[in-house]
Amino acid sequence: MDFQRARLLYKLVSKNQRISTRRHPLMSQNKAMKIFIFLFLAFWAVYLIFFGVMFAFALQETNYEPFDWINGGMVYFLLVDFGTRFILQETPAQEIKPYKLHPIPQNFLLNVFLMRMALRGENLFWFFFHVPFALFAIVKFYGFIGFFGYLLGWWLMYVLNGYWYLIWRTKMQRNILYLLIPASVYFLLIYFGFFFDEQNKWLFKGSMILGRAFCDMNVLAYLFPIACSVVLFFVNRKMQRKCVYDEIAEVERVTKVKSREMHWLNRFGVIGEYMKLEIKSAMRNKVVRAQFMIGVIYMLLFCFVFAFTNIYDNQPFMKTFICVYCFACLCTMTLTSVMCAEGNYIDLLMSRKESVLSLLKAKYYFNILMIVFPMLFMLMPIMEGKIQLIEALSCAFFATGCIFPFLFQLAVYNKTTINLNQKVIRSSGRNTKTQIIFSLAALLLPVVLMYILVLCFNDLVAAWLMLGLGIIGTLASPLWLRNIYHRFMLRRYINMEGFRDTRS
Amino acid sequence: MELTIDNIRKTFGEKVALDVNHYVVHSGEIVGLVGNNGAGKTTLFRVVLDLIKPDSGIARIGGVPTAHSEEWKEHTGAYVDTGFLIDYLTPEEYFDFIAKVSNIRKDVLHERLQQFEHFMNGEVMGRNTLIRNLSAGNKQKVGIIGAMLHYPQLLLLDEPFNFLDPSSQHAMKYLLESYNRETGATIIVSSHNLAHTLDICTRVTLLEHGKIIKDHDKDYANLIDEIQEYFIHNS
Numbered sequence: 092m093d094f095q096r097a098r099l100l101y102k103l104v105s106k107n108q109r110i111s112t113r114r115h116p117l118m119s120q121n122k123a124m125k126i127f128i129f130l131f132l133a134f135w136a137v138y139l140i141f142f143g144v145m146f147a148f149a150l151q152e153t154n155y156e157p158f159d160w161i162n163g164g165m166v167y168f169l170l171v172d173f174g175t176r177f178i179l180q181e182t183p184a185q186e187i188k189p190y191k192l193h194p195i196p197q198n199f200l201l202n203v204f205l206m207r208m209a210l211r212g213e214n215l216f217w218f219f220f221h222v223p224f225a226l227f228a229i230v231k232f233y234g235f236i237g238f239f240g241y242l243l244g245w246w247l248m249y250v251l252n253g254y255w256y257l258i259w260r261t262k263m264q265r266n267i268l269y270l271l272i273p274a275s276v277y278f279l280l281i282y283f284g285f286f287f288d289e290q291n292k293w294l295f296k297g298s299m300i301l302g303r304a305f306c307d308m309n310v311l312a313y314l315f316p317i318a319c320s321v322v323l324f325f326v327n328r329k330m331q332r333k334c335v336y337d338e339i340a341e342v343e344r345v346t347k348v349k350s351r352e353m354h355w356l357n358r359f360g361v362i363g364e365y366m367k368l369e370i371k372s373a374m375r376n377k378v379v380r381a382q383f384m385i386g387v388i389y390m391l392l393f394c395f396v397f398a399f400t401n402i403y404d405n406q407p408f409m410k411t412f413i414c415v416y417c418f419a420c421l422c423t424m425t426l427t428s429v430m431c432a433e434g435n436y437i438d439l440l441m442s443r444k445e446s447v448l449s450l451l452k453a454k455y456y457f458n459i460l461m462i463v464f465p466m467l468f469m470l471m472p473i474m475e476g477k478i479q480l481i482e483a484l485s486c487a488f489f490a491t492g493c494i495f496p497f498l499f500q501l502a503v504y505n506k507t508t509i510n511l512n513q514k515v516i517r518s519s520g521r522n523t524k525t526q527i528i529f530s531l532a533a534l535l536l537p538v539v540l541m542y543i544l545v546l547c548f549n550d551l552v553a554a555w556l557m558l559g560l561g562i563i564g565t566l567a568s569p570l571w572l573r574n575i576y577h578r579f580m581l582r583r584y585i586n587m588e589g590f591r592d593t594r595s
Numbered sequence: 596m597e598l599t600i601d602n603i604r605k606t607f608g609e610k611v612a613l614d615v616n617h618y619v620v621h622s623g624e625i626v627g628l629v630g631n632n633g634a635g636k637t638t639l640f641r642v643v644l645d646l647i648k649p650d651s652g653i654a655r656i657g658g659v660p661t662a663h664s665e666e667w668k669e670h671t672g673a674y675v676d677t678g679f680l681i682d683y684l685t686p687e688e689y690f691d692f693i694a695k696v697s698n699i700r701k702d703v704l705h706e707r708l709q710q711f712e713h714f715m716n717g718e719v720m721g722r723n724t725l726i727r728n729l730s731a732g733n734k735q736k737v738g739i740i741g742a743m744l745h746y747p748q749l750l751l752l753d754e755p756f757n758f759l760d761p762s763s764q765h766a767m768k769y770l771l772e773s774y775n776r777e778t779g780a781t782i783i784v785s786s787h788n789l790a791h792t793l794d795i796c797t798r799v800t801l802l803e804h805g806k807i808i809k810d811h812d813k814d815y816a817n818l819i820d821e822i823q824e825y826f827i828h829n830s
Contacts, residue, residue, distance in 0.1 A: 114683040189681040194668040
């Protein structure tokens with residue numbers, strides 16, 4: 092391919108990528124989401140700027156210079172950066188499909204997509220922290236050359252992290268458990284680099300030296316992330332080339348639950364049948380499966396940090412928050428889009444008497460069963476003596492008796508069908524204003540309520556009160572489920588029209 | 596442009612999706628691929644277009660193996676499904692993109708799009724709508740026009756009559772016939788609509804369980820009877 096054509100194709104594909112970002116369903120279809128994302132980013136930008144300035148001054152009176160602390164903790168920044176990339180970064184194999192039949196060589200496309208990945212704005216997001224920090228902590232030691240050297244070094248590290256992320260993101264398309272590999276790598280690096288030998292924190296010292304070399308504009312220091320990025324670039328290219336065929340064929344591995352394994356649900360009649368449907372839906376549909384897995388990972392992380400670190404010790408608000416959050420996060424993720432999956436076959440449900448009511452009951456019982464997961468995870472902080480069993484139980488019952496009925500109200504108002512086999516990132520673009528408000532309220536209101544109760548009484552009384560409220564709500568479930576069903580039926584024409592209009 | 600398929604076999608698990616020993620589509624032919632669901636029509640298209648890897652065998656367009664080189668894309672146009680559309684573009688932007696990629700000048704693009712005006716029926720362009728927000732029929736039209744815009748010498752269309760209203764189906768038939776007459780291009784169309792296929796095709800190939808079981812020119816005396824009989828017996 093001659094240079095002129097390569098330049099033209101690069102410009103065209105780059106332009107399309109920019110349009111794609113601008114017209115992403117998350118941004119273009121939903122004003123509320125657009126405002127929410129803007130506020131979210133603005134909040135984090137201000138937050139990071141604040142931290143950047145604060146660290147530059149707060150770390151002055153210590154054994155090391157402030158920039159040594161930040162450079163030394165590089166692996167923590169890269170870990171958080173890795174996590175945030177799940178929100179928007181897609182794999183080139185996903186983006187290549189529409190170009191596959193056009194006269195553009197596939198290798199050229201992969202090169203363009205991978206190169207542009209290095210130039211994406213996400214790699215600069217943490218600069219909201221680094222720029223103010225460097226202005227106050229680096230300039231006075233290294234001048235503006237050191238300032239730019241420091242930023243260039245960190246940018247290269249984020250690019251490297253982006254390519255590293257891409258490898259595992261691609262693997263996770265096949266099996267989400269691949270997430271455990273990068274998670275283990277970060278964990279082992281942090282453990283052996285910081286905690287194993289507390290006298291000789293090799294990772295801290297190594298990153299510190301690398302960071303100083305960035306500030307010195309040492310070419311060899313830059314060669315390290317550049318060389319690693321080049322290696323990962325080619326590893327990614329090879330992997331993506333293989334994945335293109337899978338993406339086009341939409342090859343996926345589904346876990347099939349055999350009918351005989353769910354025999355025990357037969358005793359619940361129609362509701363049991365709908366529970367089988369819920370289980371199959373959770374196992375076989377990308378959106379539902381991903382929501383479930385992300386929820387479980389969040390819960391595990393919170394419980395683990397809470398149980399085995401002292402970060403949240405002596406912070407009663409955070410204790411309450413984590414306890415409630417663990418029980419509320421999974422149901423908030425799944426129930427916010429209650430009935431949206433059923434939008435795909437709502438006409439079938441509506442053609443049978445009270446099948447929507449049976450479905451709602453099945454969903455409720457299914458979500459009650461799912462409470463087992465947070466309860467199991469909560470055993471870690473309970474055994475470590477961080478919380479009491481009664482507190483965990485009160486949160487569990489508060490979830491089934493108060494948070495569930497609150498979220499189930501969305502069954503009346505949701506009228507957008509979700510594409511079950513879409514990636515969870517794309518599907519989230521369909522969230523409505525009501526869903527966003529309900530999910531925020533479901534996560535925050537219980538925390539506020541419990542915190543107020545703790546302030547007014549004490550931990551134990553607050554837990555018993557919440558337990559009582561939860562049990563009442565759970566026992567009253569037949570009543571409020573029927574009420575939701577009646578209100579759903581009153582709105583059925585509006586909802587069904589919405590479901591039909593949004594089917595893909 | 597000639598299409599040759601040699602010893603192609605593709606299985607999904609234990610199911611044989613495609614098993615073709617030797618099959619040639621000669622330049623200028625309009626071939627209709629017919630068969631029931633699961634016969635292997637779409638798999639055949641996907642293998643030819645290098646969208647799936649066959650277990651064995653080779654497909655060639657103009658003598659070039661499609662899995663080993665991408666030169667054939669210069670002379671081939673194809674529409675398989677909406678997943679291959681760049682759906683965040685408007686139809687105008689999409690056609691403009693194809694024109695630039697295929698080195699078509701702006702005035703030539705404008706001229707070529709005018710030829711599709713009747714087919715578009717005023718529902719595709721000038722509406723400031725993204726492709727993803729168009730109806731299924733209009734998406735199909737965008738895909739078909741996109742496949743024909745660079746005047747390919749080989750055109751492959753998978754189920755092109757699906758989602759089209761009767762008037763558009765009629766326009767589509769006329770479009771394919773005149774395109775073949777004027778450019779001498781080879782056209783391969785898969786369809787469940789037997790009437791349309793028999794109307795426009797110069798040759799009909801019947802697939803069953805991935806194998807070619809009948810392959811006749813249109814002037815073959817018993818073509819219609821045999822094909823109809825097959826579908827009646829297999830209903």
